[in-house]
Amino acid sequence: MNVVETINFHGDDLLVVLEDGKPHVVLKRAFELIGLDADRQIANVQERHWACTAVTAVQLPGETQRRNVVVADIRTFLMHLATIPLSRVAEHVRPKLADYQREVADVIEAHFTGNREKVFQPTTVTWTELAALIRQRYGIPLEVVDITRALRDGGVLMQDCCKPKKAYRQWFWFTGSAWTIHPHVLPELTRKLVDTRRSLGDIQSQLQLDLALDEQLRREIGGKGGAS
Incomplete structure (x- = not known):
């Protein structure tokens, strides 16, 4: 037992x-x-x-x-x-x-x-898990390569890797071998992803991401305007 x-x-x-x-x-x-x-x-x-x-x-x-x-x-x-x-x-x-x-x-x-004053590595999600969360929560069926490409185009990630830029470092955690994502930033990250794909004229994204999704993301982010 x-x-x-x-x-x-x-x-x-x-x-x-x-x-x-x-x-x-x-x-x-x-x-x-x-x-x-x-x-x-x-x-x-x-x-x-x-x-x-x-x-x-x-x-x-x-x-x-x-x-x-x-x-x-x-x-x-x-x-x-x-x-x-x-x-x-x-x-x-x-x-x-x-x-x-x-x-x-x-x-x-x-x-x-047994050491509650120590700083611990938080529980984060991998890029594959992030893609699954975005699909399940918002109905956006994107592969990891699509997500990372859009985040590079949107200025979240550096161009040659999955390392975040300084302004977005708080969204991520470095495990020592890879960058992972804090789950609680999912609405803000998805909002950035949506805005970037739309700004690049991705027709498929425009069809998938309707006004209802926009409103849902705005409510979750708490009116920040972009970033059961």
Whole structure:
């Protein structure tokens, strides 16, 4: 039986277990704390081809019997949260969902290392995972090569590689061998991607990216005007 760890995050008691030595989030409890429909979100997570989930027997705090719960590793949990637009959840849920999208991975990792003052490498997504998120969240079927080309044309990436320019460095994280992307910048990055492809006269993009998508991105970015 796996031992449940309780991790405090912005006043919530998040439940996490170790599966194969890696932290996994108890999904039902986490989604309920955020204010989302837990059963619906669990079903959505389990449909993702990139998701890493499991069913494990645990004894939850305050209970005397074991029960089977669905858990997901940190990357899966964070990637799924990144697919949920803030504009599509209740207004009172948005601040908490945004907090989870930005910070929860670092807090969980800090808990299990035993050194909470250390700066940890955040959980980020690869370019392939980014393409999947853009497709699932906005319905834009672009390959990695299309995304990186547009971001180079838009001045986000340097011309000869996937290294970000200084003005956009906060969107990315260097792992030591490659540049990865912070999931919480997905709306801003997609807005930049959309604007660049349109400015270059990409007819296919103009057909795909209609006014409804523009409005959705504007709401998610919070009226910055460009950058369940």
